[in-house]
Amino acid sequence: MASSVFSSFRYVFFLFFSVASSKLLLFPLTNSLSSYSHFNSTHHLLKSTTARSTARFLRHHSRQVSVALSPGSDYTMSFSLGSAPKRTVTLYMDTGSDTVWLPCKPFTCIMCEGKFDPQSTPSPYNLSTSAAPVTCQSRACSAVHSGLPTSDICATAHCPLESIEMSECENYSCPDFYYAYGDGSFVARLYTDNLEISMSAPPSLVIRNFTFGCAHESLGEPIGVAGFGRGALSLPAQLAEFSPHLGTQFSYCLVSHSFDTDRVRQPSPLILGRVESSISVNKAKRVGAPRLDDFAYTPMLENSKHPYYYYVGLEAITVGKRRLPVPENMKKIDRKGNGGMVVDSGTTYSMIPEILYNSVASEFGRWMISGDKRARPVEDRTGLSPCFYVDAKGVVPQMVFHFGGNSSVVMPRKNYFYEFTDGGDNGKVKRRVGCMTLMNGGYFPDSGGPAGLLGNYQQQGLEVVYDLLKKRVGFAKRKCASLWDRLI
Ligand SMILES: *[C@@H]1O[C@H](CO)[C@@H](O)[C@H](O)[C@H]1NC(C)=O
Ligand SMILES: *[C@@H]1O[C@H](CO)[C@@H](O)[C@H](O)[C@H]1NC(C)=O
Ligand SMILES: *[C@@H]1O[C@H](CO)[C@@H](O)[C@H](O)[C@H]1NC(C)=O
Numbered sequence: 001m002a003s004s005v006f007s008s009f010r011y012v013f014f015l016f017f018s019v020a021s022s023k024l025l026l027f028p029l030t031n032s033l034s035s036y037s038h039f040n041s042t043h044h045l046l047k048s049t050t051a052r053s054t055a056r057f058l059r060h061h062s063r064q065v066s067v068a069l070s071p072g073s074d075y076t077m078s079f080s081l082g083s084a085p086k087r088t089v090t091l092y093m094d095t096g097s098d099t100v101w102l103p104c105k106p107f108t109c110i111m112c113e114g115k116f117d118p119q120s121t122p123s124p125y126n127l128s129t130s131a132a133p134v135t136c137q138s139r140a141c142s143a144v145h146s147g148l149p150t151s152d153i154c155a156t157a158h159c160p161l162e163s164i165e166m167s168e169c170e171n172y173s174c175p176d177f178y179y180a181y182g183d184g185s186f187v188a189r190l191y192t193d194n195l196e197i198s199m200s201a202p203p204s205l206v207i208r209n210f211t212f213g214c215a216h217e218s219l220g221e222p223i224g225v226a227g228f229g230r231g232a233l234s235l236p237a238q239l240a241e242f243s244p245h246l247g248t249q250f251s252y253c254l255v256s257h258s259f260d261t262d263r264v265r266q267p268s269p270l271i272l273g274r275v276e277s278s279i280s281v282n283k284a285k286r287v288g289a290p291r292l293d294d295f296a297y298t299p300m301l302e303n304s305k306h307p308y309y310y311y312v313g314l315e316a317i318t319v320g321k322r323r324l325p326v327p328e329n330m331k332k333i334d335r336k337g338n339g340g341m342v343v344d345s346g347t348t349y350s351m352i353p354e355i356l357y358n359s360v361a362s363e364f365g366r367w368m369i370s371g372d373k374r375a376r377p378v379e380d381r382t383g384l385s386p387c388f389y390v391d392a393k394g395v396v397p398q399m400v401f402h403f404g405g406n407s408s409v410v411m412p413r414k415n416y417f418y419e420f421t422d423g424g425d426n427g428k429v430k431r432r433v434g435c436m437t438l439m440n441g442g443y444f445p446d447s448g449g450p451a452g453l454l455g456n457y458q459q460q461g462l463e464v465v466y467d468l469l470k471k472r473v474g475f476a477k478r479k480c481a482s483l484w485d486r487l488i
């Protein structure tokens with residue numbers, strides 16, 4: 001039974017389950033690579049994904065320049081929005097942003113060539129007749145304009161002074177807002193409409209007056225975003241207003257895929273609400289674990305300058321037997337709001353500062369080099385490094401991330417070492433190669449932004465929980481594909 005439900009996921013675009021009398025909500029996350037098949041080789045795919053990760057990280061640093069723009073995220077989720085007509089929308093699930101927005105008709109996308117698959121990307125959203133503009137004197141309008149007082153915003157919206165003084169500007173719309181991502185930007189206007197989530201059994205769950213941005217113009221962002229960051233307009237925050245327990249935590253469990261087409265197509269569960277009582281954790285797997293739940297929790301770090309990211313502190317990385325120290329700015333955020341590591345669902349590969357990357361790569365090489373030779377041509381063609389020819393002799397060392405709060409996460413090997421077959425084209429000999437999938441974030445002693453990013457590739461095979469109440473992020477090893485069966 002469970003397996004037939006599971007296989008139907010592949011074909012049903014949009015599904016939703018209510019579990020344990022709607023104590024938690026479950027969405028399937030779809031990896032966008034599953035429908036984005038224009039890559040002509042593994043090298044091409046890797047080159048494209050590494051370039052995207054770098055672009056997004058660099059934009060996290062400096063929001064002024066945008067050279068290489070690209071899809072903001074790798075995983076999409078769906079729900080329906082509006083009434084008369086109601087339409088299914090598919091958006092990137094992004095913990096690195098704090099609003100929900102989507103492209104609206106008429107839509108102009110600048111520098112979006114090659115960034116989406118025209119066949120699988122839905123056409124821009126047509127606002128329903130039930131959509132209402134958000135007024136300039138609302139909390140939502142203030143939130144989207146960086147907390148500016150509503151009187152200032154209403155003045156910009158040309159509400160007359162006497163109406164501002166009397167708080168009678170409800171007929172003046174919230175002005176357009178500009179929003180910049182790690183890797184793109186857009187201008188949008190806020191609306192409210194019904195958000196509807198189909199349940200496994202009717203009736204469906206309807207959230208009235210859900211606030212979202214409608215963009216007619218974007219730079220490098222052809223697909224809308226469901227922001228899961230910290231902020232009043234994020235999807236979890238708005239669900240919390242409807243039902244508080246839905247907003248206290250969320251988690252996802254990304255199916256480990258190693259770019260294998262079949263595995264990339266498998267949906268990954270996104271769980272909103274509290275989980276503990278509903279999942280029966282496989283006890284046999286936790287021999288020696290004294291705690292009731294098996295998450296390794298690390299505290300979220302506060303950052304008043306960039307309040308919507310989920311920051312954690314990284315204390316060290318163990319490669320093999322050696323515990324490698326990290327620069328101080330990975331452990332904490334300074335007074336200017338710089339430093340720390342952002343847990344991001346929207347970046348593929350983790351980015352770490354150059355000095356740490358060099359020590360990790362060199363320690364990694366020490367284990368690999370005995371049996372395997374460095375595959376430098378592969379490094380140039382993929383953007384990943386170091387890469388090695390794998391002759392079954394080399395030893396891939398264990399890798400452990402040590403986060404603040406004494407929280408150590410043993411990385412599944414597939415999360416940091418990707419093996420594939422090189423060659424075979426142009427009559428070249430086929431050889432197995434493997435590349436480390438952590439990336440060099442460069443050296444930015446004076447620039448702002450986070451010191452590192454924990455990308456989704458390094459989050460595969462783990463359930464990552466964002467506990468918003470206790471302000472902590474937890475990691476637990478899971479078989480994410482079969483987590484469905486235990487949830488539904
Ligand atoms: C694959 O596509 C990339 C980018 O479009 C191109 O540079 C490369 O030459 C192509 N490779 C092959 C083998 O067709
Ligand atoms: C968009 O919706 C409006 C009504 O809300 C309708 O009149 C119009 O035909 C729709 N346009 C398209 C292209 O679907
Ligand atoms: C807002 O517009 C509605 C409908 O046009 C009108 O009835 C109402 O009086 C207006 N409110 C204010 C404060 O002008």
Ligand SMILES: *[C@@H]1O[C@H](CO)[C@@H](O)[C@H](O)[C@H]1NC(C)=O
Nearest residue numbers: 131132133192207208209210
């Ligand atoms: C939704 O907004 C309308 C006005 O646009 C208001 O009358 C109604 O009370 C709101 N409903 C909720 C549940 O907030």
Ligand SMILES: *[C@@H]1O[C@H](CO)[C@@H](O)[C@H](O)[C@H]1NC(C)=O
Nearest residue numbers: 290402403404405406407408
């Ligand atoms: C961290 O964990 C280790 C092993 O579980 C333990 O020995 C150590 O005392 C802990 N340190 C702190 C500061 O809690």
